[in-house]
Amino acid sequence: xxxxxxxxxxxxxxxxxxxxxxxxxxxxxxxxxxxxxxxxxxxxxxxxxxxxxxxxxxxxxxxxxxxxxxxxxxxxxxxxxxxxxxxxxxxxxxxxxxxxxxxxxxxxxxxxxxxxxxxxxxxxxxxxxxxxxxxxxxxxxxxxxxxxxxxxxxxxxxxxxxxxxxxxxxxxxxxxxxxxxxxxxxxxxxxxxxxxxxxxxxxxxxxxxxxxxxxxxxxxxxxxxxxxxxxxxxxxxxxxxxxxxxxxxxxxxxxxxxxxxxxxxxxxxxxxxxxxxxxxxxxxxxxxxxxxxxxxxxxxxxxxxxxxxxxxxxxxxxxxxxxxxxxxxxxxxxxxxxxxxxxxxxxxxxxxxxxxxxxxxxxxxxxxxxxxxxxxxxxxxxxxxxxxxxxxxxxxxxxxxxxxxxxxxxxxxxxxxxxxxxxxxxxxxxxxxxxxxxxxxxxxxxxxxxxxxxxxxxxxxxxxxxxxxxxxxxxxxxxxxxxxxxxxxxxxxxxxxxxxxxxxxxxxxxxxxxxxxxxxxxxxxxxxxxxxxxxxxxxxxxxxxxxxxxxxxxxxxxxxxxxxxxxxxxxxxxxxxxxxxxxxxxxxxxxxxxxxxxxxxxxxxxxxxxxxxxxxxxxxxxxxxxxxxxxxxxxxxxxxxxxxxxxxxxxxxxxxxxxxxxxxxxxxxxxxxxxxxxxxxxxxxxxxxxxxxxxxxxxxxxxxx
Amino acid sequence: xxxxxxxxxxxxxxxxxxxxxxxxxxxxxxxxxxxxxxxxxxxxxxxxxxxxxxxxxxxxxxxxxxxxxxxxxxxxxxxxxxxxxxxxxxxxxxxxxxxxxxxxxxxxxxxxxxxxxxxxxxxxxxxxxxxxxxxxxxxxxxxxxxxxxxxxxxxxxxxxxxxxxxxxxxxxxxxxxxxxxxxxxxxxxxxxxxxxxxxxxxxxxxxxxxxxxxxxxxxxxxxxxxxxxxxxxxxxxxxxxxxxxxxxxxxxxxxxxxxxx
Numbered sequence: 001x002x003x004x005x006x007x008x009x010x011x012x013x014x015x016x017x018x019x020x021x022x023x024x025x026x027x028x029x030x031x032x033x034x035x036x037x038x039x040x041x042x043x044x045x046x047x048x049x050x051x052x053x054x055x056x057x058x059x060x061x062x063x064x065x066x067x068x069x070x071x072x073x074x075x076x077x078x079x080x081x082x083x084x085x086x087x088x089x090x091x092x093x094x095x096x097x098x099x100x101x102x103x104x105x106x107x108x109x110x111x112x113x114x115x116x117x118x119x120x121x122x123x124x125x126x127x128x129x130x131x132x133x134x135x136x137x138x139x140x141x142x143x144x145x146x147x148x149x150x151x152x153x154x155x156x157x158x159x160x161x162x163x164x165x166x167x168x169x170x171x172x173x174x175x176x177x178x179x180x181x182x183x184x185x186x187x188x189x190x191x192x193x194x195x196x197x198x199x200x201x202x203x204x205x206x207x208x209x210x211x212x213x214x215x216x217x218x219x220x221x222x223x224x225x226x227x228x229x230x231x232x233x234x235x236x237x238x239x240x241x242x243x244x245x246x247x248x249x250x251x252x253x254x255x256x257x258x259x260x261x262x263x264x265x266x267x268x269x270x271x272x273x274x275x276x277x278x279x280x281x282x283x284x285x286x287x288x289x290x291x292x293x294x295x296x297x298x299x300x301x302x303x304x305x306x307x308x309x310x311x312x313x314x315x316x317x318x319x320x321x322x323x324x325x326x327x328x329x330x331x332x333x334x335x336x337x338x339x340x341x342x343x344x345x346x347x348x349x350x351x352x353x354x355x356x357x358x359x360x361x362x363x364x365x366x367x368x369x370x371x372x373x374x375x376x377x378x379x380x381x382x383x384x385x386x387x388x389x390x391x392x393x394x395x396x397x398x399x400x401x402x403x404x405x406x407x408x409x410x411x412x413x414x415x416x417x418x419x420x421x422x423x424x425x426x427x428x429x430x431x432x433x434x435x436x437x438x439x440x441x442x443x444x445x446x447x448x449x450x451x452x453x454x455x456x457x458x459x460x461x462x463x464x465x466x467x468x469x470x471x472x473x474x475x476x477x478x479x480x481x482x483x484x485x486x487x488x489x490x491x492x493x494x495x496x497x498x499x500x501x502x503x504x505x506x507x508x509x510x511x512x513x514x515x516x517x518x519x520x521x522x523x524x525x526x527x528x529x530x531x532x533x534x535x536x537x538x539x540x541x542x543x544x545x546x547x548x549x550x551x552x553x554x555x556x557x558x559x560x561x562x563x564x565x566x567x568x569x570x571x572x573x574x575x576x577x578x579x580x581x582x583x584x585x586x587x588x589x590x591x592x593x594x595x596x597x598x599x600x601x602x603x604x605x606x607x608x609x610x611x612x613x614x615x616x617x618x619x620x621x622x623x624x625x626x627x628x629x630x631x632x633x634x635x636x637x638x639x640x641x642x643x644x645x646x647x648x649x650x651x652x653x654x655x656x657x658x659x660x661x662x663x664x665x666x667x668x669x670x671x672x673x674x675x676x677x678x679x680x681x682x683x684x685x686x687x688x689x690x691x692x693x694x695x696x697x698x699x700x701x702x703x704x705x
Numbered sequence: 706x707x708x709x710x711x712x713x714x715x716x717x718x719x720x721x722x723x724x725x726x727x728x729x730x731x732x733x734x735x736x737x738x739x740x741x742x743x744x745x746x747x748x749x750x751x752x753x754x755x756x757x758x759x760x761x762x763x764x765x766x767x768x769x770x771x772x773x774x775x776x777x778x779x780x781x782x783x784x785x786x787x788x789x790x791x792x793x794x795x796x797x798x799x800x801x802x803x804x805x806x807x808x809x810x811x812x813x814x815x816x817x818x819x820x821x822x823x824x825x826x827x828x829x830x831x832x833x834x835x836x837x838x839x840x841x842x843x844x845x846x847x848x849x850x851x852x853x854x855x856x857x858x859x860x861x862x863x864x865x866x867x868x869x870x871x872x873x874x875x876x877x878x879x880x881x882x883x884x885x886x887x888x889x890x891x892x893x894x895x896x897x898x899x900x901x902x903x904x905x906x907x908x909x910x911x912x913x914x915x916x917x918x919x920x921x922x923x924x925x926x927x928x929x930x931x932x933x934x935x936x937x938x939x940x941x942x943x944x945x946x947x948x949x950x951x952x953x954x955x956x957x958x959x960x961x962x963x964x965x966x
Contacts, residue, residue, distance in 0.1 A: 270820060270830035279812040615808050618769070619869075620797020621825045622790055 002103060006110035009090075019603055019689065020079045021119050023596040024165075027072045027589075028123025032161045033130040034061045034585055036154030040135040057578045064582060065164075068589040071298075073168040075593050078291075079600050080172045084108065084179065086604045091180065105177040112176065116169045124161065128153060138577065206256025209249050216246030221651045228408030228655050243648060247296060250644065251289040255282035273621065273629040280612070281636045288601060292641050295594040299645035299683075300652075302590035306678055307649070308656050309583020310671035313576045320495045320572040324565035325437055326523040327530055328537065329492035332356055333556040335383050335516050349516075349557040354378065356520045359558035364544035370537040372527040375436045377429045377491065378517035379503060381474065382421035385518075391421030392474040393504070398422075401472075404464040409658030410457060423500075423518065424474065425452060426508040430489075436523060437489050442505075447471075448482040450505040454490055455498035457658075462486045462502060477510045492521045493563050495572055522559075534566040587678060595686035598641075602634055606694040613698045623699065630695055638687045642679075715742035715778075716876050716908045717766065722775035724761050724931075735761040736772065737931040743877075743910060748903040750919035751912045752951070753928035754958055760881065762928070763912045767800060767879050768792050780876045797826050801870030805882040807862035809854040815865045816841075816850040822869045840872045843905070844898050860891025867898055871907060878902065880911040884918045896921045916955050920948035927954055934958070 010017055038058045084091075094104050135152060220242035227235035259282045262269050269275055285292060334349035334356075352359045357374045361367045381392040395417050406414070430452065431441035442450065451462045466485030471478045491499040526533040542549075545559050616626055653672075724736035735758045743749050753759045764770035766777055768784050777784040779799055787795055802808075809818045819837045828836070841847045844864050854862055863883060870878055880899070884892035892915070900921055903909050911918065919925045921944065925937040935954060939947040 266834070267830045270824050270833045272824055272827075273821075275817050275821060275824060276810065276813065279810070279817070283812045611808075612810055612812075615810055616821075616825070617793070618767075618796065618802055618808070619822050619825050620793050620795075620800075622793040625825070 002106050003110055006107050006114060009107070010111055010114050017083070017115055018693070019596060019599045019686075020076075020083070021115055021122075022689075023075065023079075023592060024072070024116070024119035025123040025126060026592055027068070027075075028120055028161055028165060029126035029130055030585070030588060030592075031065060031068060031072075031164070032124055032127030032154075032157050033134055034581070035065060035157035035160055036127075036131045036152065037061060037134070037138070037581075039154035039157065040131055040138055040152055054574075057574075057581065060578060060582060061585065064585050064589070065160075068585070069164045069168065071589050071593045073171065075596055076168050077172045077175055078597065080112065080176055081179065082600055082604055084176055088183070091183070101181055105180050108176050108180055109173050112169060112173045116165070120162070120165055124158065127161070131157075203256055203260050206253040207260055209253035210257035213246045213249035213253060216242050217250065220246060224651055224655055226408060228412060228658055244297075247644060247648070248290075248293050251285065251293045251296070251640075254640070255285035255289075258282065273616065273625060276612075276616065277629050277632045277636070280609075280633050284601075284605065284637060285640065291597060291601070295597055296641035296645045296648075298590045298594040299641055299679075300648045302587045302594070303645060303649040303675060303679060304652055304656070305590070306583050306587030307653055307671055307675040309579050309587070310674050311657075313580045313583070314671055316495065316572055316579075317576055319498075320568055323490060323494040323498070324568055325490050326493050326565065327526045327534070328524040328562060328564040330356075330360065330522045330524070330541075330559040330562040331492065332520050332522075332558055332560050333518065334520055335386060335518055352558070354517055354520065356522050356558050360522065360544075363558055364540050366536075366540055367544075370527055370533050370540065371524050373436060373525040374522050375429075375432045376520060376522045377425060377433055378520045379423035379425055380511045380515050380517055381424040383516065383518040384421045392424070393422040393472055394418070395420045395422065395502075397472060398465045398502075401470075402461075402465045402468050404461055406461060407658045409655070410461070414461060417501075423503040424511055425503050425505050426511055427505055428508050430505045433491075433523065434489050436525065439489060442487060444482060444505070444507050446507065447478055447480060448507075449479040449485075449510075450482055451486045452489070452491075452500055452503040452505050453486055454488050455501045458501055459486060474504075474506070475510060475512050475515070477506075479504070479506060479510070492523055493565050493568060495568050530566055534564055538562075538564060538567070584678075587675075588682070591679065591682045594641075595683050598638055599686045599690040602637060602690045603693055603697075606697040609694075610698055626699065627695055630698060631691060634687065634691045634694060638683070638690070642683065714745065716745045716747075716780055717743040717910065718776075718778040719762075719766070720776045720778070722762070722765060722772045722777065724758075724765060724770070725773045734931050736765070736775075739775070739928075739931070739933055741926055741933060741936070743908060745908055746903070746906055747924065748899065748909045748922045749911075750922035750925045751910065751928060752914060752916070752919050752925055752955070753934070754914065756930075757928040757934075758931040759912045759914075759928050761931075763879060763881055763910075766877075766910070767802065768796055797822070797873065799876045801873065801875040801878040803863065803866045803870050803878070803880040803883045805885040807854070807859075807866035809862055809865060809869075811854050814851050814853055815846065815857065815861075818854070818865055819850075819869045819872050822872050826873050828873075836872060837868075840868045843901070844868045858891070859887050860894055863887060863891070863895050864898055867895070867902070871902060876908065878907050878909045880909065880913075882913055882915075883911060884913065884915055889917075892918065916948060916951045919951050920944050925951055925954075927958070929958060 038054060091104055094107070095101065131152060131154070135150075220239045223235055223242070224239040227239075259278055262274070262278055269278070332349075334354055349359075356376050360374075383389045384391060395414070396419065399414060399418060404414075405411070427442075427444055434441055444450065451466055453459065453462045463486050466481040471480045473479070487505065526537065541559070541562055545562075549559065549561065613626055613630070616629070621629075719742075720740050722736045722739040723734070726733045726735055737758075739758070739762060751759045751762060761770065765772045766779075766784075768787070772785060775785070779795075782795060782799070784792075784795065809815070810821070813821065816837055819840065820833050823833050823836060824830075837850070838847070841850055844867055846861065846864050846868060849857060849861055849865075854865075857865065867883075870880075878899075883899075884895055887895060896918060899909055899911070909922075911922065913919055920939075923939050925939075927934045927937070937947075937950055937954065
């Protein structure tokens with residue numbers, strides 16, 4: 001019989017349970033799908049590197065999953081308590097009829113199990129479907145193929161899902177049972193009366209607090225914009241604390257302030273149902289300001305995570321595409337590399353006349369079979385690892401001679417590199433590289449120099465230096481900047497899109513013969529198609545340079561390290577996948593969590609609102625007027641935290657943007673479109689479901705008239 | 706018992722009202738051929754034991770429910786032919802309601818509750834404060850206008866509800882057990898309000914099973930088993946005398962409907 005009551009209750013309050021059910025099912029689905037990545041990958045034909053990456057990815061995803069379970073767990077507990085609290089009267093009736101409290105608990109447990117098992121089964125079914133889709137996406141991102149149709153069911157992930165959610169349910173059930181056991185009958189029967197007594201808050205106090213909250217938030221924005229995220233010191237912490245307190249105050253006082261504001265303008269306040277809607281909203285927000293603040297925080301994190309994730313992904317993709325103009329790049333340090341215990345004497349490199357290409361041709365078997373063209377670039381004047389070496393110029397010389405204000409992050413980064421030595425590159429080598437990259441050569445008059453920089457974020461700084469600075473002195477030569485003194489071209493293949501952040505290109509004779517290069521780079525174009533030559537070439541490199549690569553106890557010559565475009569592009573595909581999966585997963589978890597909280601609050605409120613809306617109908621308000629009022633009520637409730645979260649996110653992302661821009665040269669705003677899409681889709685559908693469901697609850701009784 | 710004469714044209718006219726609940730074989734006849742008129746400026750009470758059909762009757766008059774057959778005409782509008790939007794319009798322009806539980810919106814102050822009836826009626830915002838103040842003065846609730854319903858006593862709530870019901874100047878004020886939840890002092894205060902409103906020209910129909918409340922009316926329609934059982938007119942008598950006459954009928958009915966006080 002108790003089971004029948006439980007089934008009946010679930011069916012009756014399907015609406016209360018529906019959002020809860022859907023949210024849980026989505027949660028289970030996503031949890032399973034992301035948990036089964038390893039098993040998906042097992043089916044896909046991946047190479048060795050990609051497999052390691054998948055291992056790494058699933059490790060990261062498991063971390064996020066624990067976080068996801070915590071959020072969902074909190075949501076389950078919250079939603080359950082909310083639903084139970086709303087049904088206090090019903091439980092009161094059971095108790096009055098003489099049902100023992102233990103039986104009431106049993107009903108609660110059965111209901112919980114029913115919804116839990118239902119959502120678990122639906123969620124798993126959806127999860128299996130989603131993981132099938134993800135498998136093909138993963139495969140395409142790794143540029144691997146899946147042969148025909150393969151069905152993947154991950155037993156491990158399924159078990160993990162079952163265990164995690166069993167624990168979540170168990171905890172929430174225990175909490176429910178405990179709260180049922182602790183109720184007193186009188187409170188249960190009077191529940192409806194008690195809940196009507198809304199706390200009222202003094203309006204003038206609200207107005208003052210609201211202004212204070214705006215000031216706090218404003219100061220926090222200013223601090224963050226001024227100092228950026230990467231700055232040293234307590235600034236970031238201060239901004240975070242200020243904005244947190246400000247946001248709490250904002251929601252605490254916001255509805256009161258809004259009320260006072262609209263009341264002051266009678267024409268608006270005394271029109272249609274505005275007065276009613278405003279009072280509804282403000283009484284809701286007054287009681288729920290704390291949970292709304294949390295929703296706002298979660299939304300903020302979701303927007304930031306998704307947006308940053310996508311922009312880093314897109315940025316990396318673009319920068320690796322731009323950063324790999326050559327088929328392969330080899331780097332050596334003819335004068336040694338380690339700063340501490342530097343032991344290289346550069347004997348071998350000197351014996352080879354610092355001709356890296358020649359040395360490589362000697363060491364690497366079949367070099368000429370693979371290499372169509374090789375260009376060497378040396379840097380001079382910055383052998384700071386050599387004890388007692390004094391660089392010709394340092395960043396400090398430029399910073400002091402130049403009046404420049406970049407963004408907060410750029411300034412911090414420039415200050416960091418104050419002591420860095422400035423490398424010099426001979427014009428002939430630079431022009432050879434330009435030719436290889438398909439650019440026209442540049443010319444320098446006597447005593448002229450150029451800045452070579454391929455990091456977009458620093459272009460403005462170097463332009464300022466070239467315009468204001470000089471003349472500088474190096475090896476006894478006076479150097480002035482040529483007109484349009486900043487030039488580009490990639491020094492070597494990199495994933496970051498930039499490899500040289502400020503070197504001086506000078507006429508060859510400026511660099512004296514006795515000066516030894518600190519670093520030599522050889523860029524290579526293959527003799528044949530990249531995908532054919534690359535594997536053989538890297539094998540030959542490993543064979544020929546087995547004693548030299550990554551060596552720090554002697555000469556890093558003729559090569560210390562190498563990268564090939566093929567390898568970088570492959571790696572980046574994986575990293576991109578990891579980051580975008582993480583961003584989607586985290587953003588998704590947070591978004592679903594906070595939308596569900598809002599939806600559950602509004603829906604369970606809808607039943608209470610039925611009587612209020614009936615009064616409106618009795619006073620002669622038309623249906624369209626009532627649905628508009630409802631739309632406004634639900635809309636404001638959903639929009640309020642979103643607007644605040646978006647404002648916070650805009651300021652935070654502007655600061656993140658500086659960092660991403662420097663890292664990848666990619667502007668974050670482009671991925672805002674994707675983020676906005678995700679937010680609108682998820683948050684918006686929860687909003688729609690809430691509105692439509694509330695409308696059917698509220699307008700149904702009025703429909704008889 | 707003198708035949709009731711209706712001196713002026715009726716504001717409310719019920720003709721052969723019938724309301725059936727249930728379907729097919731088993732149904733309940735909640736209203737059975739009910740006909741009566743209420744003249745402009747009249748104060749009528751509908752009495753009867755539980756299940757006599759008085760609330761169904763009020764629901765049909767107030768357009769909350771539709772009769773199965775028959776007609777309800779309020780100031781030339783046949784309510785049984787009105788549809789959706791017209792019904793809403795009719796309710797907000799012609800009718801004022803007072804319920805047993807005052808039905809004030811708990812989130813709005815007394816002033817806003819009264820003003821809401823006007824804003825729903827698309828009254829110009831600049832006119833609203835004046836009209837609310839005027840009606841509040843009439844019902845002597847000016848001092849409590851800025852309180853929320855839960856800060857008011859039951860009697861005060863009912864008077865605010867009354868103010869909300871009449872602020873739009875309805876043709877007809879309907880009250881369903883308005884004194885049902887009030888103590889005797891507050892009942893008297895509320896009934897004095899109705900009386901004052903009636904003297905000011907308002908047409909009032911109240912449903913009650915309180916003989917004391919009914920005795921304030923000009924005329925009492927007693928219902929039983931869905932029919933009009935009898936009609937009592939006060940004429941020029943003192944309220945006290947009318948009260949004893951109402952009590953006699955109630956006692957007579959009491960044998961069958963013991964819940965009638």
